[in-house]
Amino acid sequence: MSNPGGFWIRLVGFLLDAILIGAVVSLTVFLFALDTSNQTVQTGESIFTIMYFVLVPVLWSGYTFGKRMVRVRIVKKDNSSVTIGTMLLRYVVTGLIYGISFGIAFVVSVFMVALRKDKRALHDLIAGTYVTYNKP
Numbered sequence: 001m002s003n004p005g006g007f008w009i010r011l012v013g014f015l016l017d018a019i020l021i022g023a024v025v026s027l028t029v030f031l032f033a034l035d036t037s038n039q040t041v042q043t044g045e046s047i048f049t050i051m052y053f054v055l056v057p058v059l060w061s062g063y064t065f066g067k068r069m070v071r072v073r074i075v076k077k078d079n080s081s082v083t084i085g086t087m088l089l090r091y092v093v094t095g096l097i098y099g100i101s102f103g104i105a106f107v108v109s110v111f112m113v114a115l116r117k118d119k120r121a122l123h124d125l126i127a128g129t130y131v132t133y134n135k136p
Helices: 007-031 039-059 065-069 084-100 104-115 122-127
Strands: 073-076 129-132
Touching: 007 039, 007 065, 007 104, 039 084, 065 073, 073 084, 084 104, 084 122, 104 122, 122 129
Parallel strands: none
Antiparallel strands: 073 129
């Protein structure tokens, strides 16, 4: 593991991803005049978000659009490319852990990225990944 991305750069990348997802969802809701209080629409938004964070890094060498803009990417500990299984562990399983712990595990992850030398959060440890500035 070399050249890890720290807390602030990861946060900026995530915020850029959130802006992109928000724009796509808002445009879709507007164009199709969807009712955002409808459970089906809300479920669709959630599925789109999960698919974005799971599939885009698999198809794009560990990058999401936000991570690409800040020049960091997700890789496995051995520097190989992430897989769908890796990304499901990283986002879905860890998201469940964050929810079950009422966000306490998320707060712990923030401190892990800020304070650990390798800058790995709980989701990185579970999925066997890290965020790096290294190019593919």
